[in-house]
Amino acid sequence: MINTKLKLLRDKINSVDLKLLELLSSRRSLSQKVAQLKIKSNLDIRDIKQEHALLNNLISKGKNLSLDSHYISKIYNSIIEDSVLIQQSMFQNKYSSEKVSVVKVAYLGKQGSYSSVAAHSYFNKKSLRTVDLNCDNFNAIFQNVETGCADYGIVPIENSTSGSINQVYDLFKNSHLNIIGEIYIDIPHTIITKQKICLSEIKEIYTHPQPYEQCSNFLSQLNVKFKFCNSSADAIIEVKNSKNPNIAAIGNTQCCDLYDLYPLLQNIANQKNNITRFLLLSRNKEPVSQHIPAKTSLILSTNKECGSLAECLNIFKQLDINMTKIESRPIIGNPWEYLFYIDVEENSESYKFIEAIQKLRKITNFHQILGCYPKSVYESSNTFKIK
Numbered sequence: 001m002i003n004t005k006l007k008l009l010r011d012k013i014n015s016v017d018l019k020l021l022e023l024l025s026s027r028r029s030l031s032q033k034v035a036q037l038k039i040k041s042n043l044d045i046r047d048i049k050q051e052h053a054l055l056n057n058l059i060s061k062g063k064n065l066s067l068d069s070h071y072i073s074k075i076y077n078s079i080i081e082d083s084v085l086i087q088q089s090m091f092q093n094k095y096s097s098e099k100v101s102v103v104k105v106a107y108l109g110k111q112g113s114y115s116s117v118a119a120h121s122y123f124n125k126k127s128l129r130t131v132d133l134n135c136d137n138f139n140a141i142f143q144n145v146e147t148g149c150a151d152y153g154i155v156p157i158e159n160s161t162s163g164s165i166n167q168v169y170d171l172f173k174n175s176h177l178n179i180i181g182e183i184y185i186d187i188p189h190t191i192i193t194k195q196k197i198c199l200s201e202i203k204e205i206y207t208h209p210q211p212y213e214q215c216s217n218f219l220s221q222l223n224v225k226f227k228f229c230n231s232s233a234d235a236i237i238e239v240k241n242s243k244n245p246n247i248a249a250i251g252n253t254q255c256c257d258l259y260d261l262y263p264l265l266q267n268i269a270n271q272k273n274n275i276t277r278f279l280l281l282s283r284n285k286e287p288v289s290q291h292i293p294a295k296t297s298l299i300l301s302t303n304k305e306c307g308s309l310a311e312c313l314n315i316f317k318q319l320d321i322n323m324t325k326i327e328s329r330p331i332i333g334n335p336w337e338y339l340f341y342i343d344v345e346e347n348s349e350s351y352k353f354i355e356a357i358q359k360l361r362k363i364t365n366f367h368q369i370l371g372c373y374p375k376s377v378y379e380s381s382n383t384f385k386i387k
Contacts, residue, residue, distance in 0.1 A: 045084065045289070059072050105133065118185045156277070160271060161269060166329065178371040182280065190266045233251070237259070240261060299366075309340065
């Protein structure tokens with residue numbers, strides 16, 4: 001009797017889910033039509049005020065339906081992100097001379113690594129299939145793209161818990177590659193084992209140094225040995241290939257299905273929202289429409305004089321260019337001299353940015369534009385205020 005009632009309820013849920021899918025498809029089609037009108041009318045792709053008003057209105061109506069505001073916010077942030085990405089892609093296709101359906105992508109580790117998740121997520125949203133080129137280190141990613149073995153490379157650049165990834169920053173100095181995109185990926189680290197066991201039974205944990213650092217609070221409480229691998233996927237494969245049931249790896253839950261392993265304990269990172277920003281690399285520049293919110297990344301070095309860096313940064317302030325990131329790295333061979341890596345929210349072809357570069361050229365020893373690219377939707381979709 002209970003099983004019959006349960007089946008009826010599940011059938012109703014399945015019916016509702018199918019209707020939701022149909023509605024999402026209809027909404028996406030309408031979003032594409034909106035993009036076509038924006039392109040014809042030469043309008044900006046984003047209307048932040050409209051997006052805020054939409055979300056707040058939905059939250060207000062949702063309360064009358066007993067739906068939690070955070071629940072609505074999370075769902076519609078994803079829907080808005082999908083809509084914006086589709087419209088961005090349509091705008092960028094207007095500027096692209098080459099149409100492809102398959103791309104070769106170099107990233108750290110094997111399938112199941114966080115970099116593979118980022119790569120597939122980025123290109124899936126652009127309806128492109130990927131041929132994966134697995135690399136053992138960041139230098140190999142840069143080399144494979146520079147030599148034409150890969151069309152694109154994807155590298156992690158910073159994490160919300162462990163900070164900047166210096167090895168990647170250092171590779172940009174001598175590289176001619178261009179940054180053409182960015183993507184933010186949630187990293188909910190998981191302890192993964194061959195089978196269900198008690199946490200106390202684990203004797204060794206395989207991990208990449210970055211997840212180890214991002215989960216340090218939890219891991220410091222364990223009485224285990226740690227072995228470091230080139231990537232999180234390599235750590236997973238160590239567990240997969242071992243006959244020892246008392247070893248584990250730190251990875252993402254997708255690996256459990258991929259390698260037939262068990263997710264023993266999830267969300268072990270120091271911060272609940274553990275997020276990594278990845279950059280997409282290419283040999284070629286890709287122009288960004290002025291109607292798409294953009295970022296530009298650059299590096300520069302200054303004189304060793306009091307206020308020289310402040311003078312550079314003041315140029316951005318004077319021109320009302322918002323700086324979102326600055327990172328200093330030592331110049332190899334020149335003790336106590338530094339390169340400054342800077343991200344700004346501005347298109348490199350805008351009048352303001354061109355003026356900024358002209359002024360910087362007069363007061364810096366060296367500067368190089370690393371790339372201009374569409375600003376990730378992630379940042380914008382997390383700025384909504386819930387009333």
